[in-house]
Amino acid sequence: MSKFIHHGEDKKTYVKNMFNDISRRYDLFNTISSFGVDRYWRFSLVRKFNLNQSDYLLDIATGTGDVVFSMYKKFKNRLVGLDIADKMIDLAKLKQVKKGLKDQDISFIQGDGEDLGFSDNSFHGLTISFGFRNLGNYDKGLSEFYRVLKPGGKIAILEFSKPKVGWFIPLFRFYFNRIVPLLGAMLSRKDAFLYLPESVDYFLSREDLSGKMKAIGFKKVEYSDYTFGIATIYTGIKS
Numbered sequence: 001m002s003k004f005i006h007h008g009e010d011k012k013t014y015v016k017n018m019f020n021d022i023s024r025r026y027d028l029f030n031t032i033s034s035f036g037v038d039r040y041w042r043f044s045l046v047r048k049f050n051l052n053q054s055d056y057l058l059d060i061a062t063g064t065g066d067v068v069f070s071m072y073k074k075f076k077n078r079l080v081g082l083d084i085a086d087k088m089i090d091l092a093k094l095k096q097v098k099k100g101l102k103d104q105d106i107s108f109i110q111g112d113g114e115d116l117g118f119s120d121n122s123f124h125g126l127t128i129s130f131g132f133r134n135l136g137n138y139d140k141g142l143s144e145f146y147r148v149l150k151p152g153g154k155i156a157i158l159e160f161s162k163p164k165v166g167w168f169i170p171l172f173r174f175y176f177n178r179i180v181p182l183l184g185a186m187l188s189r190k191d192a193f194l195y196l197p198e199s200v201d202y203f204l205s206r207e208d209l210s211g212k213m214k215a216i217g218f219k220k221v222e223y224s225d226y227t228f229g230i231a232t233i234y235t236g237i238k239s
């Protein structure tokens with residue numbers, strides 16, 4: 001039985017408050033709990049793109065901005081990072097200042113990925129890393145992503161999946177369902193890290209998410225698994 005809400009406005013409110021509360025420990029928790037592999041997953045997401053300096057990319061659910069900073073490092077292009085949790089955005093802005101990166105290249109804004117305040121056809125690329133699962137309404141999110149992308153623009157979604165490699169599944173389940181919540185409880189809000197494994201259990205299968213992307217209109221929809229299928233990157237092109 002589920003302990004958390006996995007759809008709708010109440011989920012969105014819960015998720016926003018939770019990420020605000022854990023914001024200061026978010027980066028540390030990620031590095032410890034994933035043994036640093038999270039960086040490799042985000043690096044793989046960046047590698048799905050080939051951008052020019054003038055290209056404009058939107059990173060939804062940007063958190064503390066790591067995808068934005070990696071993209072900028074590689075392409076020196078213009079970027080916007082958007083997140084519903086204002087405290088995550090504050091931390092992203094702080095990192096930007098520390099890195100000495102200019103506001104004309106990178107901006108971080110608070111906002112809802114399901115209701116984007118951008119005009120149609122604004123961006124050459126759109127990313128969302130470990131944020132899609134947290135949306136209240138996946139179809140609403142996907143149609144907004146499609147709307148703000150330019151024709152020919154690329155979307156890439158990095159998200160947790162249920163691993164497929166047989167011998168690895170019980171190990172992963174033990175680690176994710178037992179050890180990760182313990183680590184989380186030590187670092188911040190206990191419920192936040194019970195939410196994490198449950199949200200992955202309730203998340204779409206690879207086929208269902210690819211199907212939704214196709215139904216919204218994305219073409220060339222593909223996905224690839226990483227690290228025994230713990231993480232998956234989905235890509236598609238706006239036709």
Ligand SMILES: C[S@@+](CC[C@H](N)C(=O)[O-])C[C@H]1O[C@@H](n2cnc3c(N)ncnc32)[C@H](O)[C@@H]1O
Nearest residue numbers: 019061062063083084085112113129130131134
């Ligand atoms: C697990 S974090 C991922 C952060 C970052 N992308 C990363 O890879 O580390 C999920 C983020 O999604 C954000 N989020 C959840 N729902 C959102 C929504 N509807 N719109 C925008 N951001 C949202 C949360 O506030 C949180 O910062």
